[in-house]
Amino acid sequence: MRVQILAVGTHGDVLPMVAIGVELVRRGHAVTLVAPAPFTGLAARAGLAFYPLCTQAEYDRLLGTHDLWRPWRGAQIMLAAVAAMAEPAYRWIASEQATGGGVVVTSTLGLGARVAQDKLALPIVMVHVTPFLMESRYAPPRLPGLPLPRLLPARFRHWIGRGADRYVIDPSALPGLNAFRTTLDLPPVRRLRHWWNLAPTLILMFPRWYAPPQPDWPTHALQVGFPVADRFGDAAELSEDLAAFLRSGSAPLVFTYGSGMRRGRPFFKTAREICDRMGCRGILLAPQAGQVPPDLPPHIIHVPYAPLAALLPHAAALIHHGGIGTVAQGLAAGIPQLVVPVAFDHFDEARRLIELGVGASLSRRRFSPDRGARALHRLLNSPSVSExxxxxxxxxxxxxxVRDACDAIERVGGL
Structure with a gap:
């Protein structure tokens, strides 16, 4: 079976799709990954054929946009950018189908795959990795930057979410997307969050205990477990320096603000001060050294990248932005999490961790050394959190x- 995998986004969006691709190759299928150019090396290490969707410069330009890391403005910028990628993604998929067909698997932001489904009647598999994407009148996700009290009726919170569709999401994505659809003689998309769930196969990669299914979710949605994917990242094992640091003392606090963040300096400055205040060791995970304070003391180490599956079992707690991939790794390691949300799904993931009894959350404005230290002290010393x-x-x-998702993809391919 031939499989084309479209992955649009940062590491949190791409790595689960790489994990699916690797498993499909292990099962004997021919897999090609199309993703932003910065993931060329990652695909090569994973043994996947690769086609670049955009250039390194275009990717860096988007992630360097200041307003990308604001709750509402960030969504507008991101959606406009992914809508612009719909045409090149569609053209690539169409060319692949013309030379032999196959099953197309896409991440949420791979809008070009859904266009290909509408135009070419393809067996598209849509993969959502976060429950934030599942709107519901019974359990609506928490919107970024809009902390509606849980005491408000769920239907009212859902109605507010529909307002986000009308005034933020659709005006950002649909003009560019529909302009391209017009060139293919396709009707316009009226509402993005409804349209992307119309893929024939919809896979939800988060377990029921994390996000219970709701009566108004699409009936064809298949809910599986979290993807185990970070071993396919920039390194499969801990560096020698990091392993030596872990052996040299007590379990550290681990701080990360995600692979895409380019403006995390205030976060890491506070991280250093929290470690000093609590008398704890710390690991600062940041791809760019310019985000991390200079001249770190011996009890704090900066590491550009580390596979969380290997690192977090040795950590005391995880402090991060709230990306679903990081959340899942913290849950798998069995450690408490403090979330400092930025945008997108981060606020909703923070809420779920709090409701599960394993986390706390502070806004970026309230993330100070004193408040952060107090929140971590409560998490680390609570028997109920530990349990x-x-x-x-x-x-x-x-x-x-990953296994269950690949089983579903094989069924789509008639296996």
Whole structure:
């Protein structure tokens, strides 16, 4: 079976699709990955054929946009950018189909695949990695930058979310997307969040205990476990320096603000001060050295990248932005999490961790050394948090989202 995988986004969007690709190759299928050019090396290490969707410069320009890291403005910028990628993604898929067909698997932001489904009647498989994408009148996700009280009726919070469609999401993505659809003689998309769930196969890569299915979710949605994907990142093992640091003292606090963040200096400055205030060791994970304070003391180390699956079992707690991939790794490691959300799904993931009893959240404005230290002290010294972390670690280990997703993809291919 031939499989074309379209992955649009940062590491959190691309790595689960790489994991799916690797498993499909292991099963004997021919897989090609199309993703932004910065993931060329990652695909090569994973043994996947690769086609670049955009250039390194275009990718860096988008991630360097200041307003990308604001709750509402960031969504507008991101959606306009992914809509612009719909045409090159569609052209690539169409050319692949013309030379032999196959199943097309796409991440949420791979809008070109959904266009290909509408135009070419392809067996598209849509993969959502976060429950934030699943709108519901019964359990609506928490919107970025809009902390509506949980006491408000769910239907009212859902109605507010529909307002986000009308005034933020659709005006950002649909003009460019529909302009391209017009060239293909396709009707316009009226509402993005409805349209992207119309793929014939919809896979939700988050377990039921993390996000219980709702009565108004699409009936064809298949919910599986979290993807175990970070071993396909920039390194498969801990560096010698990091391994030596872990051996040299107590379990550290791990701080990361995501692979895409380019403006994390205030976060890492506060991270250093929290470690000093609590008398804890710390690991600062940041791809760009310019985000990290200079002249770190011996009890704090900066590492550009580390596979969280290998690192977090040795950590005391995880402090991060709230990306779903990082959340899942913290749950698998069984450690408490403090979320400092930025945009997108981060606020909703933070809420879920709090409700599960394994996390806390502080806004970027309130993330100070004093408040951060107090929040971490409560998490680290709470018997109920410890018990919940252990319980969810066991649940995380009980499922294999990549395996189950690949089973579904093979069924689409008639196997």
């Amino acid at each position: 919940a972390c252990t319980s969810l670690r066991i649940k995380s280990a009980a499922s294999d989202g």
